[in-house]
Amino acid sequence: MARILVLDDVLDAVILIEKILTRKGHDIQTFTAEEDAIKHAESNRIDLAILDIKLKKMSGIQVLEQLKKLQPKMKAIMLTGYPTIESAQEAIELGAKEYCVKPIDKQELEEKVAEVLAR
Amino acid sequence: MNPAQKHKESEYLEVFQEVTRLISSVHDPQQVMDLVVLKLPKLMAVDAATIRLLDKATDSFVLGAACGVSDTYLSRATIDSREVMEELMKGRPTAKKDVHIKCDHDSYSYVTREGVKSAMSLPILYKNEVTGILRLLTRDSRKFSEEEIGFAMSLAEQVGVAISNSRMFQELENQVRFLSELREISRLVNSTLDLEVILQTIVNKLPQTLGLKGCTIRLLHPATNRLELAAASGLSETYLKRGSISRESSLFKVLKGEPVAIFDASNDPRVEYHDEIRREGIKSILAVPIKNESEIIGVLRLLTDVPRSFSEAEINFAVTMAEEGGNAIEKARTYRKITLLFNQIEEHEQFLQTILDSLWLQVLVVDPNQRVVMVNRVFLETCGNKEEQILGQLYEDIVPWRHRDMADCPVSKALAEKKALAILDYLQGDDVNEARWYERHLTPIVSTEGNVSFVIEAVRDITDQKLLEQEKMERMKLEGVVEMAGTAAHQINSPLFAALGTAQLVRDDLVSKESIEDIDFIIKNIKTIADLTNKMTKVTGFESRQYVGNTNIVKLKSKKSS
Numbered sequence: 001m002a003r004i005l006v007l008d009d010v011l012d013a014v015i016l017i018e019k020i021l022t023r024k025g026h027d028i029q030t031f032t033a034e035e036d037a038i039k040h041a042e043s044n045r046i047d048l049a050i051l052d053i054k055l056k057k058m059s060g061i062q063v064l065e066q067l068k069k070l071q072p073k074m075k076a077i078m079l080t081g082y083p084t085i086e087s088a089q090e091a092i093e094l095g096a097k098e099y100c101v102k103p104i105d106k107q108e109l110e111e112k113v114a115e116v117l118a119r
Numbered sequence: 120m121n122p123a124q125k126h127k128e129s130e131y132l133e134v135f136q137e138v139t140r141l142i143s144s145v146h147d148p149q150q151v152m153d154l155v156v157l158k159l160p161k162l163m164a165v166d167a168a169t170i171r172l173l174d175k176a177t178d179s180f181v182l183g184a185a186c187g188v189s190d191t192y193l194s195r196a197t198i199d200s201r202e203v204m205e206e207l208m209k210g211r212p213t214a215k216k217d218v219h220i221k222c223d224h225d226s227y228s229y230v231t232r233e234g235v236k237s238a239m240s241l242p243i244l245y246k247n248e249v250t251g252i253l254r255l256l257t258r259d260s261r262k263f264s265e266e267e268i269g270f271a272m273s274l275a276e277q278v279g280v281a282i283s284n285s286r287m288f289q290e291l292e293n294q295v296r297f298l299s300e301l302r303e304i305s306r307l308v309n310s311t312l313d314l315e316v317i318l319q320t321i322v323n324k325l326p327q328t329l330g331l332k333g334c335t336i337r338l339l340h341p342a343t344n345r346l347e348l349a350a351a352s353g354l355s356e357t358y359l360k361r362g363s364i365s366r367e368s369s370l371f372k373v374l375k376g377e378p379v380a381i382f383d384a385s386n387d388p389r390v391e392y393h394d395e396i397r398r399e400g401i402k403s404i405l406a407v408p409i410k411n412e413s414e415i416i417g418v419l420r421l422l423t424d425v426p427r428s429f430s431e432a433e434i435n436f437a438v439t440m441a442e443e444g445g446n447a448i449e450k451a452r453t454y455r456k457i458t459l460l461f462n463q464i465e466e467h468e469q470f471l472q473t474i475l476d477s478l479w480l481q482v483l484v485v486d487p488n489q490r491v492v493m494v495n496r497v498f499l500e501t502c503g504n505k506e507e508q509i510l511g512q513l514y515e516d517i518v519p520w521r522h523r524d525m526a527d528c529p530v531s532k533a534l535a536e537k538k539a540l541a542i543l544d545y546l547q548g549d550d551v552n553e554a555r556w557y558e559r560h561l562t563p564i565v566s567t568e569g570n571v572s573f574v575i576e577a578v579r580d581i582t583d584q585k586l587l588e589q590e591k592m593e594r595m596k597l598e599g600v601v602e603m604a605g606t607a608a609h610q611i612n613s614p615l616f617a618a619l620g621t622a623q624l625v626r627d628d629l630v631s632k633e634s635i636e637d638i639d640f641i642i643k644n645i646k647t648i649a650d651l652t653n654k655m656t657k658v659t660g661f662e663s664r665q666y667v668g669n670t671n672i673v674k675l676k677s678k679k680s681s
Contacts, residue, residue, distance in 0.1 A: 012617035019624055054609060081612030082605045082656055101656075103616035103649045106623035 002117050003045055006030045007037040007063060008052035008079065013102075017050060020106055021113060034058045041070045048117060051096075053080040053087055061087065064094050075116050079104065131270045134162040138274055142281035146288045151281045152184035155253070160187055163271065165255040167235075170243070170278070171198065172251040174382050174428055180252055181382045181428055183282075188256065192233040195226035198252070199240055207242045207252050212272050214239040214263035237261040239268060241275035245283040253278060290432045297436040300328040304440060308447035312454040318350035321444045325421060326353055329433060332401060332424035335359070336409065338417035338448070346370070346418060354422070358399040361392045369406055373418050378407040378438055380429040384422075403427040405434065409441045411449035419444070481578040485530050487571055489514045498578075520544050520557055520578070533561040533574045543581075556585040597658075604655035611652050619645045 004026050006017045014030040021028050029044070031037035034055050041049075049067055053060035064076055077098040078091040088099045097116040100109070141158060142151050156168040167187025171180035185193055198204065201224070203213045216237045219230050235256045243251035253275045263271075304324050308317045322334040333353025337346040351359055364370060369379040369389035381387045381404040385397045390404060401422045409417035419441040421429075429437075475482050476496035484493035494509050502509075502519060509517055514530050529542055544557040558579045563571040622645060626638045658676070 008613065010613035010617065013613045016617045016620040016624075020620060023624075023627075052613070079616075080609075081616075081652070082609035101653065102612035103619045103645070103652075105646075106620050109620070 001025050001027055002047040002113075003027045004029070004113070005037055005041065005046045005049045005067075007034065007049070007055065007060070008032065009054065009056045010052070013052070013079075017109070020109055024110060024113070026113075032056075034063050037063065038066050038070070041067050041074075046071055046074050048113065049074055049076045050113075051076060051078055053078055053091070054082070059087075061090050061094060064091065064096060068095055075119070077112060077116055127266065131266075135270070135274065135277070137162065139277055142277065142285075146285050146292075148282050148285040148289060149184070151278070151285050155278050155281075156184045156186040159255065159274070163255055163267070163274075165239075166258045167256040169193070169254045169256070170251060171254075172243075172282075172428060173249060174380075177382065177387075181426065183251060188233055188235075192229050192235075195229040197224045197226040199238070199254075200224050203240055207240055208249055210242045210244055210247070210249055212239065212241045212268050212275075214268050216262045217260055234258045237263065239263050239271055241268075241271050243275050243279040243282065245279040250279055250283065286430065290430055293430065293432045293436070297328070297432060300324070301436065301439060301443065304328075305443050305447075308444055309450075312451050314448060314451035314455060315350075317444065317447045317451050319352075321419070321440070322350045322352040325419075325437070325440060329421060329436070330423075331421050333422045335420045335422075336417060336444075337364075337420070338409070339415070349417070355399060358395055358401075361395040364391065367391050369404075370418060373406045373408050374415055376408050376410070376415060378405065378434050380405045380434060382426060382428055400424045403429070405429045405437055407434070407437045407441045409445040409448065411445040416445055416449065478577075479579070481580075483514070483518070483576045483578075485514050485574045485576065487534060487573075489528075489530055489534075491517060492573070501580075520546055520559070529559065529561050530574050530576065533563045534571050537563050537565055537569075537571055539563065555580060555582045557581065601658045604658045608652040608655035611648070615645060615649055615652065619649065 004021055006014045006021075006028060007030075008014045008017070009032055011032055014032060018028040018030050029040055029046075031040065034057055037049075040046075046067070049064065051060040051063055051067075055063065060078055060080075064078070067074055067076070076091075076094075076096040077100060078087075078096045079100050079102055080087060081102040083099070083101045091099055097119065098112050100112060104112075138155070138158065141154050145151055145154060152170045156170055159168045160166060165187075167185070169185040169188065170183040172183045173179075174181045180198060182193055199207075203215070206213045214237070218238050219234070219236050236259060237257040239255040241253045241255075242249045243253055253271075255271060304320065307320045307324070311317060318336050322336055325331060325334045331353065333351065335351040335354065336349045338349045339345065340347050346365055348359060367390050369381060369387075372379050372389075379389065381389055384390055384401050384404045385393050390396065402425055403423045405421040407419050407421075408415045409419050419437065421437055472495075475493075478495060478497060480495075481498040481501055482493075482495040483491055483498060486492050491509055491512055491514055494506065499506060499509065502517070504517070515528065529540055533540060539560065539562045542559040542561075544559055546555045546557060547553075558581045560577045560579075562575045562577075564573045564575065566572045619642065622638055622642050626635060626642065629635050629638060
């Protein structure tokens with residue numbers, strides 16, 4: 001079981017990810033606001049962060065940068081509805097293990113999470 | 120009358136006849152004078168004879184001929200005492216004995232050195248006017264008798280008549296010759312418009328005609344009004360470069376329009392550079408104004424290497440020649456100015472043509488009759504014609520952007536309204552790809568009278584610019600479409616992700632085959648939408664397609680997913 005932080009500005013998206021990954025036995029913490037997610041990471045261990053790139057105030061890349069400072073060993077999967085080469089390159093440089101394009105298939109999500117956690 | 124007197128009279132008669140016979144046989148005044156001074160001493164039993172002629176220009180007597188005395192004696196400044204000269208000017212003879220003792224003038228030393236003791240001075244008269252003096256000198260102390268004086272006086276009168284007649288004869292002869300020469304020189308100077316040739320013809324011909332040493336022409340420079348040497352003949356470079364002569368008083372007189380004749384140039388105060396004149400061997404000078412109509416444009420100077428009193432005919436000839444030359448010079452100058460102007464105009468035209476030809480614009484100049492009077496190289500190259508095929512043609516017949524309806528012709532409009540206008544023109548070629556755009560500017564040139572003299576049309580081919588603008592617009596449209604598609608895809612993808620994931624979770628819980636088929640149908644369509652949003656994020660271009668009526672839709676082009 002892994003501790004997974006999910007951050008997306010669309011509430012339905014975080015609920016879905018929570019549902020899918022809970023069934024896989026993971027401990028899921030969902031957020032739609034960036035500052036809440038960062039605050040949570042300050043006092044709780046996180047194994048994996050699933051971050052949407054487009055958020056309300058910050059970008060997922062900026063959140064990833066801050067989370068990495070708090071928890072360097074934390075793994076991350078970036079999600080985006082509008083993939084660009086620049087955002088993908090930056091995410092990888094900041095330590096994101098996967099870069100997935102929405103709408104991601106349920107099975108694909110399960111596999112990617114398993115794969116990243118296994119690394 | 121006693122026999123001695125009779126004998127004397129008989130002798131006088133013989134002498135008189137002899138002198139008359141001699142002087143009647145020659146027509147040259149110089150020959151007459153030379154003959155008189157040569158023969159008279161023997162006939163009159165004197166040692167020497169001199170003839171001096173009155174130079175009216177300087178009111179002084181200049182040597183005509185002499186025999187029996189030295190050159191030094193002849194060169195003395197004062198001929199005789201004032202008393203004697205006054206008597207002579209009144210037409211009365213004088214005879215003096217012991218002039219070497221009673222001499223009271225500044226040439227005393229010359230008289231004593233020469234050994235002259237007695238002198239008879241006789242006026243040479245012609246029509247009651249003194250034209251010269253004849254002097255008979257002896258080296259022994261001799262008192263001339265009244266008879267001798269009377270006889271000498273009648274001889275002097277004869278000499279005066281002979282000199283005047285021969286002068287007249289020579290004048291007539293000269294005038295005939297001068298007329299012929301004048302005609303010849305006039306023909307030469309008027310047969311060319313080359314200023315140098317005219318000037319050189321005058322300075323070369325005049326010395327031949329008048330028997331001169333040399334000749335110079337100085338012309339007033341139009342800008343500085345200073346005399347500048349324009350041509351010369353018979354004179355050394357050293358003499359010609361002796362310095363400025365602008366302060367010579369003779370020139371002031373000439374520049375006022377009067378000829379100036381100088382008998383003794385090396386001593387005359389009216390000219391400067393006496394040493395140079397002497398070294399050059401110049402004796403007499405005649406300077407005459409060169410005129411063009413009433414305006415004096417220069418000075419012609421005639422120089423002799425023997426002392427010469429220029430006759431009226433010679434002076435008239437020189438004046439006429441200078442006038443004739445002046446007209447030809449002015450004509451040549453005018454021609455030169457016109458040629459210069461013409462060359463300048465040609466240069467300007469060439470300069471303008473070069474500029475026009477260097478332009479990337481097509482340029483045409485059209486006259487009020489709408490005929491093309493000028494085109495540049497770019498126009499000719501563009502339409503593939505030669506200049507001679509274009510010039511003089513009607514505008515509407517030669518321009519590719521002609522308007523069928525001439526009422527709309529912009530040239531007509533520019534001519535009528537006298538205002539500049541700009542037009543954006545589109546010219547469709549045979550091939551669709553040959554379409555060209557032109558930017559045309561028409562500018563009327565309005566004269567001071569308010570009429571349009573010409574219309575200048577400058578035509579710029581802006582096809583490349585237009586295509587670039589179109590491409591830029593297409594790119595901007597594409598950027599808009601791409602951004603719009605990306606934004607839409609992003610906005611759709613999150614709820615789509617929620618819907619797809621939820622449907623897949625639901626499917627996991629279903630057992631009924633029918634329900635599973637239904638949920639699979641939903642999942643399949645959500646994935647179709649997902650494919651579309653995926654495609655929208657990768658748009659590289661689009662194609663506009665007609666939908667219904669005036670509505671168009673776009674067909675997106677995307678790069679293939681890697």
